[in-house]
Amino acid sequence: MRRCLIFEQDRSGVIQSTRVERNSVQQSRCDIIILGGGPTGLALALALGGIGAEVLVIEARPLEQLADDAHDGRVTAIAAASQRMLEAIGAWEGMAAQAQPILDIEVGEPGTIGRVHYDHAELDEGPLGWIVENRLIRRALIAALAACPGVTVEAPARAATIDRDPSFVRLTLEDGTRAQAPLLAVCEGRFSTTRGRLGIRARQKRYGQTGIVCTLAHEKPHHGLAVERFFADGPFAMLPMIGSADDPHRSSIVWALEDGLAADVGALAGDAFAAEVQARFGDMYGRLTLSGRRWSYPLVLVRAESYTTDRVALVGDTACGIHPIAGQGWNLALRDVAALAEITADRLRLGLDPGDAAALAAYAGWRRFDGTTLVAVTDGINGLFANDVFPLALARETGLAMVEHLPPAKRFFMRHAMGLLGDLPRTMRGALV
Structure with missing residues (x-):
């Protein structure tokens, strides 16, 4: 049986x-x-x-x-078109109350002028996306x-x-x-x-990178801002989350590092790990503290x-x-x-x-x-x-700076991130299958 x-x-x-x-x-x-x-x-x-x-x-x-x-620390970014689909199939209602809207996205490379700020108010499409804990999905x-x-x-x-x-x-x-x-x-x-x-x-394709994922509590609110920063040793993302009773201001990080460095960083005690993140992210959200455990996984393209x-x-x-x-x-x-x-x-x-x-x-x-x-x-x-080859470094810095000052390009990339471009299936437009 x-x-x-x-x-x-x-x-x-x-x-x-x-x-x-x-x-x-x-x-x-x-x-x-x-x-x-x-x-x-x-x-x-x-x-x-x-x-x-x-x-x-x-x-x-x-x-x-x-x-x-059970909370496992992991979150998923849900684009606007994906949210419409989840609503169409009857699943969004069960996660909407705990879905953190992404209102702004900041992408940049520290130490350079390469920076782009995407503001959802520049489009009439609602939030750019949502961050939802995997368990709630x-x-x-x-x-x-x-x-x-x-x-x-x-x-x-x-x-x-x-x-x-x-x-x-x-x-x-x-x-x-x-x-x-x-x-x-x-x-x-x-x-x-x-x-x-x-x-x-x-x-x-094995990237030789390990992704470190965890939740951080912080003193100041994130106001729905998602941050992605590109460091020489790997990309770092800080994703806004809905607060909890214990931690009213929370974000999830996804940090990709070379395998050996990731092992060293992952072995740090909680306070030392939070301090390392603080050194990279800065004081924009005030003091950062680790909330819960950390996960790591190899990054592989399949x-x-x-x-x-x-x-x-x-x-x-x-x-x-x-x-x-x-x-x-x-x-x-x-x-x-x-x-x-x-x-x-x-x-x-x-x-x-x-x-x-x-x-x-x-x-x-x-x-x-x-x-x-x-x-x-x-x-x-x-x-x-x-x-870090100079021509590539110059190209990416210049490219980010140009997008920041070209509103049509910014709107294109925002709509692409929202999943609103291309030949979309009916449910991605909010209709039934």
């Missing part, structure tokens, strides 16, 4: 989970199978479950971890599943075999449970094992050689995992989700096969350019600011 998780919400708003015992020989037939129950996989499940599609999510982690509400997505009875989550579960024929992809889970659908979406993250099992190769294969679509970091330098990782993933959901929903409404060659070609064609562009931008920016 295995357990299936169906999420419901009681009258007080508390998320409840119902575990349904299933015989291990049961076979499920649905419209789409999603491998991976993280934020990307759950967003795809919500987008399609909201139109009545039968969706099966298979997640390797235990149920308790999937719905865990997970909780909101799970809560929204209560309105999607067609979505079933199997956890913990793993696919033992994946077989495909001209019409279906068939999975057998490790306990013998079988499932089939015309389309399989792989949302396992950049180090997906299923991607390789399906014969899709991925190119990796790019799949193909977004699709027979009956399969790669989504989010499984297809393209980028450097965090621009805070666009999950926004790129949500554009994948929105595109695949729109194509799939349209074909289901017309009675067409959502996983045939035409559907997959449409998805890959829609998403390939966006992924390629962001890889080039994030990889290029990281390399540009990590190099």
Whole structure:
């Protein structure tokens, strides 16, 4: 026997989970199978479950971890277009109260005239984005599943075999449970094992950098300002957060350092670590103190050689995992989700096969350019600011200064950061799938 998780919400708003015992020989037939129950996989499940599609999510982690509400220190930058999508699929309501609006962004290189200040008031589009704790994103997505009875989550579960024929992809889970659908979406993250099992190769680039992530409390308010500074040893971002009862003024940092230096900095005691951050950031927010623990992870670019294969679509970091330098990782993933959901929903409404060659070609064609562009931008920016060769240093200083004094260029870059440019799926414009 295995357990299936169906999420419901009681009258007080508390998320409840119902575990349904299933015989291990049961076979499920649905419209789409999603491998991976993280934020990307759950967003795809919500987008399609909201139109009545039968969706099966298979997640390797235990149920308790999937719905865990513990603070883990990590945050995500949600662009304006991504917020519209989350609202359209019913997930934004559950995180809106704890979402910190980004009203201004300051980008610069210390010690130079290279600096750009982006002010949301220069556009009539609302905040430039929002900063939300990862745990609150997970909780909101799970809560929204209560309105999607067609979505079933199997956890913990793993696919033992994946077989495909001209019409279906068939999975057998490790306990013998079988499932089939015309389309399989792989949302396992950049180090997906299923991607390789399906014969899709991925190119990796190790930056030799480690990202340090933590929350800092500070004396003065941030006023919704996000700061990104480029140091010779790596980029540093200070992202505004909603305050807590203990710390009314908080920000999250994402600090990329050369691996050896990151190990040394990460080993510092809390006060010494905060002092090191203070030395780089300055006194703009008053005294900085560490709030909670620190996390670190290696920075690796992963790019799949193909977004699709027979009956399969790669989504989010499984297809393209980028450097965090621009805070666009999950926004790129949500554009994948929105595109695949729109194509799939349209074909289901017309009675067409959502996983045939035409559907997959449409998805890959829609998403390939966006992924390629962001890889080039994030990889290029990281390399540009990590190099102190005089011509490059002069070029980046001059470039930032020029953008600061060219309002049309500033508005273009703001709209790009907000995710408002390009061929946007319907949900990114605030419409339903």
